[in-house]
Structures are given as structure tokens and as C-alpha cells.
Ligand SMILES: Nc1ncnc2c1ncn2[C@@H]1O[C@H](COP(=O)(O)OP(=O)(O)O)[C@@H](O)[C@H]1O
Ligand SMILES: CC(C)(COP(=O)(O)O)[C@@H](O)C(=O)NCCC(=O)O
């Protein structure tokens with residue numbers, strides 16, 4: 001559905017004028033770095049590694065890059081493909097650029113306002129430069145899925161719930177701590193609460209401390225999601241489709257009946273969309 005097989009003609013200094021259908025999309029978040037490889041516009045299984053584990057990041061980059069074919073006209077074994085990334089963690093942006101340079105001699109393209117690859121949708125937020133690019137990527141991809149007004153929730157380190165109007169404009173939304181972050185905060189800031197791995201509640205009423213913490217954190221996120229969608233619907237003027245993504249989203253897709261779609265790695269999809277739009281908008285020369 002989201003990834004139509006489209007090939008675009010592009011000018012790049014590496015290949016001259018070639019069809020670029022191979023994209024390594026990279027989503028640098030606050031906990032994890034996600035790698036999504038699209039070969040001939042065909043999506044390969046994505047990889048998620050802890051952003052703080054530089055060996056794992058390096059291995060994932062290598063593993064993905066090795067899968068790309070060599071450009072037919074290249075005598076030096078140059079790979080045919082581009083790396084396009086978005087980041088909300090500047091510290092990891094720099095180390096990622098350095099890794100690309102040192103490991104594979106490649107300059108990755110960054111998605112963002114005024115960066116290598118522009119945002120694919122208009123931001124109606126007060127300070128667009130401050131808006132997290134991952135929120136925008138997920139929203140742009142969710143708009144393609146919904147084909148209309150949509151609320152997109154990304155449940156990761158933070159939970160972001162954002163609204164896109166019927167014209168595809170990003171309106172903004174709500175930001176709250178993610179379930180794992182809440183669980184860690186409760187355990188570190190209290191004497192008696194254990195750290196739990198958040199799961200779908202086995203029973204509605206927690207019968208011990210661990211269950212009570214688990215259910216509390218879970219209901220906080222589920223309730224936040226439901227309340228946000230309800231409030232956003234007032235502003236959008238109709239009940240929007242709701243799409244969820246992010247490492248912890250799988251926990252909520254069945255529990256929250258108002259969630260219409262669970263789509264993995266929407267941020268990666270948004271990065272690919274952004275790059276394709278750039279190519280489509282670049283006049284041939
Ligand atoms: N299977 C999983 N793999 C990685 N992180 C997970 C997983 N399940 C839940 N998490 C939690 O999800 C959060 C990271 O989510 P992710 O979508 O990768 O986001 P981010 O973009 O914020 O790095 C962390 O709080 C982590 O504890
Ligand atoms: C809200 C976020 C921390 C979410 O990050 P994530 O949980 O995906 O790692 C990130 O989108 C961000 O740093 N945003 C900047 C502030 C804003 O969006 O307005």
C-alpha cells in the first residue's frame with residue numbers, strides 16, 4: 001500500500017543520471033536507531049539497534065549497505081543507493097555522519113527544514129524549526145495511509161500524538177513520556193516500586209505492586225491516546241482515522257478499539273516519501 005514501485009530519474013554526483021530505487025532510510029530516535037532498506041523500491045525487514053551501542057549501529061549500517069547492489073557503470077565497486085536519515089538526537093547525528101564517512105565513504109542526506117531533503121508536508125506549528133522531524137515523518141506517512149485527516153501516535157521513548165488535517169497540513173499535537181520511560185521514572189523516583197517491562201494487562205485490576213504499576217503505566221498511555229484523539233477530533237471537525245507506530249505501539253493496537261491501523265516504522269516510510277518527493281520535484285537537466 002504505502003510503497004508503490006516507482007523509479008525516479010535523478011542527478012547525483014556519484015552516478016550521473018541514473019534510476020535511484022535503492023534507499024537506506026535511517027531514523028535516529030532518542031533510544032534506538034532504525035534502519036529500513038528499500039531495494040528496487042521493495043521494502044526489506046527493518047533493523048532497530050540501541051543508539052548508544054556504537055558497535056551495533058556500525059554493524060547494522062554495514063549489514064544494510066552490503067545488501068545494496070554495485071552500480072553497473074562503477075569501476076570502483078560504488079554502491080547504487082542513497083542513505084537518507086532523520087534525527088531528533090543531534091549527538092547521534094554527528095556520530096552517524098562520521099560512521100558513514102569512515103565505514104562506507106558515503107555522505108548521508110538529512111531530512112529537515114532547509115536540509116538536504118525537505119519536509120514533504122506543510123507545518124502549521126508556531127515554530128516549525130522546533131518541531132521534531134520524526135513526528136513530521138510519521139505524520140506524512142500516516143496521511144498517505146489515511147488519505148484524509150489523521151491522528152498519528154508514535155509510541156517510543158516519548159509518546160507523540162499528532163494531527164494532520166484534510167489538506168495534509170501538520171497541525172501539531174501532544175507529547176508525553178512513553179510507557180517504558182514512565183516505568184523507569186516510577187522505579188527510580190520511589191523507594192518501593194519495581195521496574196516493570198510494560199505489557200498488556202492480564203487483568204484490569206492489578207493484584208500486586210508489579211501489576212498495579214504495569215496497568216497504571218499502560219492505562220496512562222492508552223487513556224492519553226484516547227483523550228487526545230477525542231480532543232483533536234473537535235479541532236479537525238470530524239472523527240479522524242488513527243494510526244499508531246513505534247516500538248511500543250504493538251501493545252496498544254488491540255486494546256484500543258479506536259485505533260484503526262498499526263503500521264511499523266512509519267518514520268522510515270516518511271523518510272522514503274520525503275526523498276521520493278525531492279526527486280520528483282527536481283527538474284531534469
Ligand atoms: N522490542 C523493543 N525494542 C526496542 N525498544 C522497545 C521495544 N519494546 C519497547 N521498547 C521501548 O520503546 C522505546 C523506544 O521506542 P522506538 O520506537 O524505538 O523509539 P525512539 O525513536 O524513541 O528511539 C524505549 O523506551 C524502549 O524501552
Ligand atoms: C518529542 C520527541 C522527543 C520524540 O522523540 P522520540 O520519542 O521519537 O525519540 C522528538 O520528536 C523531539 O525531540 N521533538 C522536538 C520538540 C517538538 O517536536 O516540538
Ligand SMILES: [K+]
Pocket residue numbers: 154155156157158159160246
Ligand atoms: K516517539
